[in-house]
Amino acid sequence: MVLFTTSPAGLGHIRVTEALREGLPETVRPEVMGIDDKSIKFIHRVGSRNRTLKMMMELAQNNPLVENYYVAWFRKKLRRETQEVYERVADLVARRRPKPKILVIIATHHSLAHKMAAIKGRLARSLGVDVVLAVVVTDDTYQKIWGVYGADYIFLPSDWTRECLEQYLRQLGWELPKLVVSAYPVSPKLARYLDAQEFKTRQEQVKAGGKEKLAIIMPISGAAVQLAYFEKLIVELSIKPAVRVTMVSRESSYTKEFLDWCQNVPAVEVVADREDREVVLSYEKELTTKVFAVEITKPSEQTFKTLLSPKQRGGVVLLFSEPVGRQEYDNLAFLLRHGLIPNEAHELRLNRFFIENDKPQFEEEFLKMAQEWRGLKLPNDGEMAGRAIDRLKESGILARMVDYSGDRRNKELDSQGVDKFWQTLAQLVSKQYPVYKGSLSR
Structure with a gap:
């Protein structure tokens, strides 16, 4: 039996959960916990939008002394308050027919990961099942709260993060979980390849004087930050007739005014849903049924679509707005x-180049460098960012980025991260419990 535990503290945790769920065989029916936790959702949105709370959160992330104190307090709190979670998991297992022999918990958020680690032994004893806990870190960030002792495995996107987390856990003197470096799990749907005509359409969209309108997708974060920035950017973009923008967002009191405004901009299409999971699925649907060349986004978990090539569905050129939180800088x-x-x-x-007024022009050597990029940072001013996108297209930078020629041999850059995750986990579980021989569904 496979159980995902996640959190609505940002769409990224849900997005990773959905990507991993897509990688399971149809015969495996996973359960999901935590996706509807309204209290965490509220705290996340308020903390991301309120200036004072945001500063406090960033202090806890960036000051080692404050982070150590906060993590120790929060970890203890999480591991002490577990009865409700225990009862929910026990009920899920009890209702399963036939009764599972193994419970594989995939935690894509640290809060429930700590709770599951605390009750793992109790679950195994009371339910008569083997319990495996795998934690999936959803940014390439070294934040100490992801050091979940008692987990069997912690999957991380890079050796750098693994080394940092290992050093921290050793300092605490705890038994180390197995730390596994595995390419970031990008949705398999987005890793599918475009056909020849679709790729040609993507190329035409970014070509100076191309026949296709530049199609841009703009996912709004779960916390609905940077809306004023995006509004200025859209105003500047919509001056050009050869641009169309698809805005994907959660429909809420935070976004209502902005989305109402977007509805009145001819160049903008709005796709909005009330529930976070529906927002994630709508975003995937847009990318898998239409051809976009560019995405404008914060450097959140969306960053890892850079693991895809422009010949793949989700292989859009990523143009980043200002980072929010340490994990986005990481x-x-x-x-x-x-x-x-x-x-x-x-x-x-x-x-x-973005602030100049002369004709956009780069030498061939610089344009060749652009063929190795999968993204770049936009100016922090929305109006200037809109102007920058136009200049990137006219100069040939966007076209060269779509004709990508970078080196993808590093294991951290594998676009099939979901498949690799399940293959690796099955092998690890088989070694830990040889009776299962690679099967996680019994």
């Missing part, structure tokens, strides 16, 4: 390590 650092975004010198040149 995600950009991942891209920089792998050469998937411009280095500091190239970024400075692009920033100068």
